[in-house]
Amino acid sequence: MEKVLAHAKDGYPFEACGVFVGRPAGADPAVVEDVVxxxxxxxxxxxVRYQIAPEDLIRIDRDSRHRGLEILGYFHSHPDHPxxxxxxxxxxxxxxLSDGVIHVVVGVEKGEQATPTAWVFRDATQSFEAEAFExx
Amino acid sequence: xxxxVQIPAPLRSLTGGSDEVQVExxxxxxxxxxxxxxxxxxxxxxxxxxxxxxxxxRVFVNEEDVRFLDGKKTVLKAGDTVAxxxxxxxxx
Numbered sequence: 460m461e462k463v464l465a466h467a468k469d470g471y472p473f474e475a476c477g478v479f480v481g482r483p484a485g486a487d488p489a490v491v492e493d494v495v496x497x498x499x500x501x502x503x504x505x506x507v508r509y510q511i512a513p514e515d516l517i518r519i520d521r522d523s524r525h526r527g528l529e530i531l532g533y534f535h536s537h538p539d540h541p542x543x544x545x546x547x548x549x550x551x552x553x554x555x556l557s558d559g560v561i562h563v564v565v566g567v568e569k570g571e572q573a574t575p576t577a578w579v580f581r582d583a584t585q586s587f588e589a590e591a592f593e594x595x
Numbered sequence: 596x597x598x599x600v601q602i603p604a605p606l607r608s609l610t611g612g613s614d615e616v617q618v619e620x621x622x623x624x625x626x627x628x629x630x631x632x633x634x635x636x637x638x639x640x641x642x643x644x645x646x647x648x649x650x651x652x653r654v655f656v657n658e659e660d661v662r663f664l665d666g667k668k669t670v671l672k673a674g675d676t677v678a679x680x681x682x683x684x685x686x687x
Contacts (some may be wrong), residue, residue: 474686483604501684508686513653513660516680520601521658529604529614533683540687548685555651555681556605556640582605 460594463565464573466496467536471570474499474509476535478516479561480523489531489561495519499535508547509535532561534575542566542576544587558582561590596673598626603679609634623654624667626677641679651682 467475476499481492497519500510511533523529537545542564544552552562557580566574578587598620602610610616611634618633620626631638643649647667654661655678661669671677 476683501686504686509684511683513655513680513682514658516683517655517658517678520603520678520680524601531604535685537687545685545687547687551651551683551685554649555683556603556679557681558605558608560605560681 460575462494462496463534463563463575466494467534467565467567467573468570470499470536470538471567472538473505474501474507474536474538475565476509476511476533478511478519478533479531479563480519480526480528481531483529483531491531491561492528494534506538507540532563532579534563534565536565536567536573538567539569540566542574544578549586552580552587553582553585562587563592596621596671598671598673599676600626600630601676601678603681605681606637606640606679609636609640620671622665622667622671623648623656623661623669623677626671627667651684653680653682654678655680 477496479491482490497515499505500512501508560580562578563575577590577592579590580587597617600616618629620629627638
């Protein structure tokens with residue numbers, strides 16, 4: 460999680476984002492093995508929007524598969540904004556392929572205090588549900 | 596010809612859990628139909644009601660985005676790998 464918070468603070472006052480790679484949930488909960496920070500590709504309003512380039516996802520997906528891992532989810536920051544998914548986040552998740560995908564939202568206050576919360580998007584309710592997580 | 600298609604996790608409930616499937620297809624359009632024939636419901640997740648690829652779903656052939664090739668008419672050849680990737684974005 461340190462890597463996530465550091466990337467979120469480094470990106471301030473712009474939104475920062477990245478990808479979680481690991482082992483999916485089965486009998487046991489999902490385990491994140493690696494965090495891959497990526498560039499926010501939003502060009503118009505990067506203080507309040509983020510975009511992960513599909514090209515970055517393709518690269519990360521290929522590398523993960525080679526390691527026997529897969530993309531489990533994503534994180535992004537909310538500079539000076541609460542650490543919870545916004546309506547924009549919900550709409551964009553609903554527009555794409557998001558069922559069961561982990562989203563961590565990091566609130567970053569004044570570029571210093573970073574607070575993460577974890578969520579899973581569910582197609583059935585078209586919403587994010589809070590998800591418990593452990594940092595090891 | 597046989598094409599390998601990589602399936603992202605959110606769609607695997609439609610492929611019986613498989614992260615990769617093989618279908619016979621000549622181009623992206625026939626690939627979508629072949630996927631739908633074997634895994635009902637996939638077309639609806641990939642295409643809008645007009646049958647066009649959804650804006651927030653990206654399809655890559657050998658790591659090239661079909662939006663910059665020939666869209667649904669992008670021709671496939673034996674041994675190609677097709678990847679389906681969600682477009683991830685949001686903000687507060």
